[in-house]
Amino acid sequence: MAVGFIWFDLGYTLLYNEREKLFNQLITDRGYRRSEGQIELAFHVVDKRFMREYPGLLGTPAKKFMPRYFAQLCEYLEIDGDLTSFLNQWLKAWEENRLEWLAYPFVPGLLKELRSRDFRLGVISNWDPGARDILVRRGILEFFETTIISSEVGAVKPNREIFEIALEKASVKAEDCLYVGDNYYDDAVGASSVGMGYRIINRFGTFGVEELDSSILIRDVTELLPYLEKERR
Incomplete structure (x- = not known):
């Protein structure tokens, strides 16, 4: 039928929202250079991994899943250093910008x-x-x-x-x-x-x-x- x-x-x-642009601004301020395509692909890969391995987690408040998500995002993009302070900066930027859908x-x-x-x-x-x-x-x-x-x-x-x-x-x-x-x-x-x-x-x-x-x-x-x-x- x-x-x-x-x-x-x-x-x-x-x-969609423009989370990739916000993330790019933050890593650029920290001296990292990644293309828009690289960042989009990183978010895509981590999204799909979470959908597969942690069902339902992405639908919870960001503070619950973001530490693990952020760590995998940085690993994919080969961003190292003090990830704890970077995560806090990201969470603050996420909250302050309230990205529009x-x-x-x-x-x-x-x-x-x-x-x-x-x-x-x-x-x-x-x-x-x-x-x-x-x-x-x-x-x-x-x-x-x-x-x-x-x-x-x-x-x-x-x-x-x-x-x-x-x-x-x-x-x-x-x-x-x-x-x-x-x-x-x-x-x-x-x-x-x-x-x-x-x-x-x-x-x-x-x-x-x-x-x-x-x-x-x-x-x-x-x-x-x-x-x-x-x-x-």
């Missing part, structure tokens, strides 16, 4: 195109109560007929409960749905537990997620359109 309803994750699926430039246009092709759209996300305000500020909340936020419903991915809540609220069957996210261990595992199909975003091909079947991977949400049109034929 062709997909009629597409559910999206938020962070690093539709939204932005929509990827291609997201509003894609969502508009999907709606014009009669796809129903929704969100299922592990996020704090500020999620809806972010979607309003980015001008994309209007595209979603159903928005399910973990902090509002008391259930989190990958638990099937949050997906069941979404299906019930949208009055849609799982087999008519596709879930799109960037975390296989939250998104694919959770979606498949209720019978949804899924696609996982990985900007660097298979890099960092070599354990996964490459057929489920897309580089960003713009790659959905060819797949969806093929399914509708």
Whole structure:
């Protein structure tokens, strides 16, 4: 059966922040020179490692996971020295800058195109109560007929409960749905537990997620359109 309803994750699926720029500023002040590409790749590798080895940890307050995360980030980028003071500086900068979540430039246009092709759209996300305000500020909340936020419903991915809540609220069957996210261990595992199909975003091909079947991977949400049109034929 062709997909009629597409559910999206938020962070690093539709939204991103400029953490790499902030990190680059700090290491530059400490005398390190790393390219933007190197830093993006380092965050990507550590993100995927945490998703795989420490499920759910990235969704907790930064102070809980950041020491371990930061150490692995610095190791990948070959940054040494007094990492304790550097970590404290990073945590302070993270708190003071309160990095804004932005929509990827291609997201509003894609969502508009999907709606014009009669796809129903929704969100299922592990996020704090500020999620809806972010979607309003980015001008994309209007595209979603159903928005399910973990902090509002008391259930989190990958638990099937949050997906069941979404299906019930949208009055849609799982087999008519596709879930799109960037975390296989939250998104694919959770979606498949209720019978949804899924696609996982990985900007660097298979890099960092070599354990996964490459057929489920897309580089960003713009790659959905060819797949969806093929399914509708």
